[in-house]
Amino acid sequence: MTIPTDAAVKLECRSVWKLFGHHAASVYRVSGGQLSDAQLNEHQLIAGVRDVSLKVHEGESFVIMGLSGSGKSTLVRCMSRLIEPTGGEIVFNGENLLAASDKRMIEVRRHQMGMVFQHLALLPQLSVLANVAFPLEIQGIDRARRERRARELIELVGLGGREAFFPRELSGGQQQRVGIARSLSVEPELWFLDEPFSALDPLIRREMQDEFIRLQSVLRKTIVFITHDFDEAIRLADRIAIMKDGRVVQIGTPEEIVLRPADPYVAAFTHNVAKAKVVRTSALMRPHDGRSTSGRVPATATIAQAAPLFGPEAGALEVVDAAGAIVGLIEREQVVTVLLEG
Amino acid sequence: MALADTTQIARRRLSGGGWWVAWLIAGAAFVALWWFGSGWPVDYPKAAQVPAMRVVGDAMKWLVNEASFGIFSFVDLTRFIAALIEVPYWISSSLLATGLMTTAGSAGVQIFPPVSWIALIGVLGLAGYWAAGWRLAALVVALMAFIALFGQWTAAMVTLASIVIAVPLGVILGLLLGVLSYRAPLVERVITPLLDLMQTVPVFAYLVPVLFLFGFGPTAAIVATIIYAMPPMTRLTVHALRSVPAEIDELGRMVGATPRQRMWRVMIPAAMPGLMIGANQVIMLSLNIVIIASMIGAGGLGFEVLGALRRLDFGVGLEAGFAIVALAIVLDRLSQAVATKLQFQPHRGEDRRSLIARHPYLVASIVLALGCGLLSLVEAGFQTFPAAGQLSTGSFWAELIAWINVNFFTQLEAFKDFLLLNLLIPLKRLLLSLPWLGVVGLVALAGLQLGGWRLMLLTGGLSFLIAATGQWEKAMTTVYLCGIAVAVAALIGIPIGILAAEKRRLWPAVQAMIDTLQTLPSFVYLMPVVMLFRVGDFTAILAVVLYALAPAIRYTAHGLMQVDPTLIEAGRAAGTTRWQLLTKVKLKLAFPEIMLGLNQTIMLALSMLVITALVGTRDLGQEVYIALAKADTGRGIVAGLAIAFIAIIADRLISAGARRTKARLGLK
Ligand SMILES: Nc1ncnc2c1ncn2[C@@H]1O[C@H](COP(=O)(O)OP(=O)(O)O)[C@@H](O)[C@H]1O
Numbered sequence A: 001m002t003i004p005t006d007a008a009v010k011l012e013c014r015s016v017w018k019l020f021g022h023h024a025a026s027v028y029r030v031s032g033g034q035l036s037d038a039q040l041n042e043h044q045l046i047a048g049v050r051d052v053s054l055k056v057h058e059g060e061s062f063v064i065m066g067l068s069g070s071g072k073s074t075l076v077r078c079m080s081r082l083i084e085p086t087g088g089e090i091v092f093n094g095e096n097l098l099a100a101s102d103k104r105m106i107e108v109r110r111h112q113m114g115m116v117f118q119h120l121a122l123l124p125q126l127s128v129l130a131n132v133a134f135p136l137e138i139q140g141i142d143r144a145r146r147e148r149r150a151r152e153l154i155e156l157v158g159l160g161g162r163e164a165f166f167p168r169e170l171s172g173g174q175q176q177r178v179g180i181a182r183s184l185s186v187e188p189e190l191w192f193l194d195e196p197f198s199a200l201d202p203l204i205r206r207e208m209q210d211e212f213i214r215l216q217s218v219l220r221k222t223i224v225f226i227t228h229d230f231d232e233a234i235r236l237a238d239r240i241a242i243m244k245d246g247r248v249v250q251i252g253t254p255e256e257i258v259l260r261p262a263d264p265y266v267a268a269f270t271h272n273v274a275k276a277k278v279v280r281t282s283a284l285m286r287p288h289d290g291r292s293t294s295g296r297v298p299a300t301a302t303i304a305q306a307a308p309l310f311g312p313e314a315g316a317l318e319v320v321d322a323a324g325a326i327v328g329l330i331e332r333e334q335v336v337t338v339l340l341e342g
Numbered sequence B: 001m002a003l004a005d006t007t008q009i010a011r012r013r014l015s016g017g018g019w020w021v022a023w024l025i026a027g028a029a030f031v032a033l034w035w036f037g038s039g040w041p042v043d044y045p046k047a048a049q050v051p052a053m054r055v056v057g058d059a060m061k062w063l064v065n066e067a068s069f070g071i072f073s074f075v076d077l078t079r080f081i082a083a084l085i086e087v088p089y090w091i092s093s094s095l096l097a098t099g100l101m102t103t104a105g106s107a108g109v110q111i112f113p114p115v116s117w118i119a120l121i122g123v124l125g126l127a128g129y130w131a132a133g134w135r136l137a138a139l140v141v142a143l144m145a146f147i148a149l150f151g152q153w154t155a156a157m158v159t160l161a162s163i164v165i166a167v168p169l170g171v172i173l174g175l176l177l178g179v180l181s182y183r184a185p186l187v188e189r190v191i192t193p194l195l196d197l198m199q200t201v202p203v204f205a206y207l208v209p210v211l212f213l214f215g216f217g218p219t220a221a222i223v224a225t226i227i228y229a230m231p232p233m234t235r236l237t238v239h240a241l242r243s244v245p246a247e248i249d250e251l252g253r254m255v256g257a258t259p260r261q262r263m264w265r266v267m268i269p270a271a272m273p274g275l276m277i278g279a280n281q282v283i284m285l286s287l288n289i290v291i292i293a294s295m296i297g298a299g300g301l302g303f304e305v306l307g308a309l310r311r312l313d314f315g316v317g318l319e320a321g322f323a324i325v326a327l328a329i330v331l332d333r334l335s336q337a338v339a340t341k342l343q344f345q346p347h348r349g350e351d352r353r354s355l356i357a358r359h360p361y362l363v364a365s366i367v368l369a370l371g372c373g374l375l376s377l378v379e380a381g382f383q384t385f386p387a388a389g390q391l392s393t394g395s396f397w398a399e400l401i402a403w404i405n406v407n408f409f410t411q412l413e414a415f416k417d418f419l420l421l422n423l424l425i426p427l428k429r430l431l432l433s434l435p436w437l438g439v440v441g442l443v444a445l446a447g448l449q450l451g452g453w454r455l456m457l458l459t460g461g462l463s464f465l466i467a468a469t470g471q472w473e474k475a476m477t478t479v480y481l482c483g484i485a486v487a488v489a490a491l492i493g494i495p496i497g498i499l500a501a502e503k504r505r506l507w508p509a510v511q512a513m514i515d516t517l518q519t520l521p522s523f524v525y526l527m528p529v530v531m532l533f534r535v536g537d538f539t540a541i542l543a544v545v546l547y548a549l550a551p552a553i554r555y556t557a558h559g560l561m562q563v564d565p566t567l568i569e570a571g572r573a574a575g576t577t578r579w580q581l582l583t584k585v586k587l588k589l590a591f592p593e594i595m596l597g598l599n600q601t602i603m604l605a606l607s608m609l610v611i612t613a614l615v616g617t618r619d620l621g622q623e624v625y626i627a628l629a630k631a632d633t634g635r636g637i638v639a640g641l642a643i644a645f646i647a648i649i650a651d652r653l654i655s656a657g658a659r660r661t662k663a664r665l666g667l668k
């Protein structure tokens, strides 16, 4: 996956706040949008989301990572207004959603958003086919059309042949595939996934992540993906936002976060990550000084991928961009240092 | 954390000590008032009584005679509703019981007979097979055959005809009210106390107004049944909707469902298991009240039991009673299975097969009904179960009871007199001598301790109202009867519950027994005790104990079986004996649940007390019953409300106590 550098902004959060508790709205209004821990305590408010600003670009896989209770679910629900933010702005395709009418929100959610839930939220009384077709049924699309679309999606997520099963007859991984297919049935522009794989066994989780990468390479959706698993975040993200106590403490590409964690909290996550598998050559390369090199490596390759390309005595490799133009070089010692860091 | 814990414990100790002192002072004041007091704090002054009966009676008269919406009167409205219910009832009753008649009533001539008994059993069996396989089919056929065999068929069909109207109406109304309360908190706040009253005011109390408004006959009985059977549906609907996982509701919103779609396409289907429990409650309660309903013209099995009670024909009463139980089981199991089956209909594409291939069960049912109809023209046995084949255990029971009476009369009398003289009468005297003001004070103090000042206002206020409306003495008699019955039921029920929980093998048998105890109509219990002990307080208490025993057993066993196994492991690891484990760990943890069981026992006891008024108690129940006989709305409603108040006070106090204990034990 590559980082869409100057793609259009699909979704933007501007100083979004969500406070839980009595009189949250009035306390927030009086404070003028800035509340300290002490003030929150005094008014017995719980801050789900605190002053979050971020941009999600078109076609980007944006992962929100944080420990349980850090406000990820609350934030993602603010983005679709499933939870009404206490303050701030949610701008979707240039439109401030917080100013949209109920009717407009129904339209937006029907046609432009899809969501996968942590605990699946499959409707037990509906078959796999009917579950996947459900969002279309709600829109009043006729049976033949919605079922045709549902069958395509069931095929896409690899559940072909199980259309007539009921959710309870499927394994956890299969159930989540149904959830994924259902969320895609309306061809959403913006795809929310709230810890979709957290409830699954580690092996199945890995398999589902691969499946997800495959899907995304076909679909190229704009994605907001929630997880509490840093490894999962690194595997799937173009960019990661790390949350703590309702705040976003760092936003960056996986390698930015691994190379330069903003604070000890973030560093604790990156500590155990094999940097060589995250850091790309483009992040370490130096300007080409004209010396002789023993080969070429793409700028998008990770250090782990670049290491075997060094010959027995070569000191450096040329780094090339997607078009094949030389953009810099990378030296053996740099690679060895990263590899030794684990 | 540790600091917070210790301060909390300290605070609790302090408040515990505080309550101790408060109770001591209150107790002393109470005793002083009791011994030395006289005048108004002891006997509520007549002059200060609220003329509640007259007010209610006048209000009723106004409703019946004058209330009007301009173009039509209130009674026009209720009669219109009655007429609306009359239509489906006419259909169900023609189909099942009377057949198609030229004119209503006994003067009519039958044009077309009702469904033959063989056909109906066959159709119900087919429905059972379609919905859940041969086991259910066999159960349904066996139970319905039992009804036919004991000669209860015709009566059962009359009952069934009104039940199949009352139950769906109750379920739908209850569901709609539940949805409304779930959506609008304001509606819920208004409806909840109404539901409390509907569930605690004895049916007898509102039979008279229902009669005035809806007229004598099956429709009035259906209305009374719905009032009585609907509240749990509403409560369970709200509860089931609240228990739907938040993500499911979010899914509904996320796919852009409109509010209506969210409710009916997402929430209601997801809440189905809870709603089915509600429907089950409606069925059970509807059958519970068929006997009372028969007093205002419902006829059927209830009428049989009532007649048997008047004649003291225990055998017939028992058989009709069991027929009601059989009907309840059939309706319950069948409706649950059919609802499940319908809900999980597998997806079908276009079906081009023939009608028979598509709907084999429907076709078979119609063929069966028509076939039996035609055959019955030739052989009457197809139409009605041949009298020659009927069984009855009536003479057996009569002889058994006669034998007991002949051989053990003196012992039974001695037993009864002993208890009366040494326990019942002294206790009654004691309770009746208590000063009303003191009792109100203590009840209020208990409310304050268990639930705070709101509960204090409620319990104190309601008990004051009982005194202020002139119901105090009757109410204390009710408390005395109910108290003894509940104590005895607890003494018998809790040990049985413990035994069933400790020896799991016994549980299925015990469960079947208490299920039957609870569905068997309360009237049935009256007969044997009346035959053995004749009328009076003792008999009433015995009947109440029998009827109210089931929840004491059930909740005790449930509570014990639900104790967290890891805690039991921990206890074992600590080397407790079996007895210590039971008393120190399990019973302690199950205590809140047992309290709730006791609460249910009290509720059932109060509802049964009204019925035991038939055997001559002198409490609120009798008051309600007299009012029914005299068609005195005011008197009946006021006494009925007093019973409801006692029930509500007991319920709130016990629930609050159980909640506190639960919180203290760290069970959520
Ligand atoms: N409805 C609510 N009422 C009160 N507090 C809430 C509510 N929902 C979430 N919270 C609180 O907000 C914080 C963030 O919760 P959540 O967004 O669910 O975290 P995450 O998804 O990262 O685990 C938590 O402290 C949680 O207790």
Ligand SMILES: [Mg+2]
Pocket (backbone or CB within 6 Å): A072, A073, A074, A195
């Ligand atoms: Mg979460």
